[in-house]
Amino acid sequence: MRSRIKELRKKNKISQDELAMSVGVTRQTITSLECEKYTASLVLAYKISKYFGLTIEEVFDFSDVEDF
Amino acid sequence: MEKYAKKLKIRIVFMSIIALCATIGFICGAFGVFGEVGNEGYRDFFSGFQSGLFAVLIVGTVFKIVRYIRALKNTDICKKIFICENDERTMLINEKSGQRLFVCCGYVLITAAVVAGYFSRTVFFSLIGAYILMEIVFLSLKAYYRHTM
Structure with missing residues (x-):
């Protein structure tokens, strides 16, 4: 899933380590999210969005998610 | 984090018991308490394997105990370990x-x-x-x- 984590992180001058520690995951998880290798859980998506003061939809791109 | 600190204390006690048992096992193995098996070559290999196993257990548990004690003293290390595990x-x-x-x-x-x-x-x-x-x-x-x- 695409996200704006990298963009927001650079905009706010935050390192991967700082973000990882703040949301309670490892740096590797942040790297995987930025590389679109891993899809965050709802809780993690909420924590990251809250950290940047945005909504989940503003951080994560749900356009690829299919409707049933 | 307090709950996790309690969990770490329990782990330290558990690891200490394992380390103690492994040390007793290592000493017993060194004095041949576990008995002898097979021919000389196999006997040496088997007793060496047992000693190695106990040594790995001792080193592993002591390493973890030290890590957990350090974590209990320093909240940053405690948080890092918690994050790594969760x-x-x-x-x-x-x-x-x-x-x-x-x-x-x-x-x-x-x-x-x-x-x-x-x-x-x-x-x-x-x-x-x-x-x-x-x-x-x-x-x-x-x-x-x-x-x-």
């Missing part, structure tokens, strides 16, 4: 690669190998071989999921 991606990788199953089977295989070693050399080496193969499969799966996730 990271959702790591947990998913462990789940997908079947860590619990492999660890449980590993303990059973090693214990069975040590017991079987007193009766049959062939069974001992077969079980050790099975354990090594299982570890290779587990580590390969883990590396694969770490790379793809």
Whole structure:
């Protein structure tokens, strides 16, 4: 899933380590999210969005998610 | 974090008991309390294997005890350990690669190998071989999921 984590992180001058520690995951998880290798859980998506003061939809791109 | 600190204290006690038992086992093995088996070559190998196993247990548990004590004294280290253990991606990788199953089977295989070693050399080496193969499969799966996730 695409996200704006990298963009927001650079905009706010935050390192991967700082973000990882703040949301309670490892740096590797942040790297995987930025590389679109891993899809965050709802809780993690909420924590990251809250950290940047945005909504989940503003951080994560749900356009690829299919409707049933 | 207080709950986790309590958990760490319980782990320290548990690890200390294991370290103590392993030390007793190591000393007993060194004095030949466990008895002798087979010919001289196999006997040396088997007792060396047992001593090595106990030594690994002692070193491993002492390392963890020191790590946990440091974590209890420093909240930053405690938080780092907590995050490493509860990271959702790591947990998913462990789940997908079947860590619990492999660890449980590993303990059973090693214990069975040590017991079987007193009766049959062939069974001992077969079980050790099975354990090594299982570890290779587990580590390969883990590396694969770490790379793809």
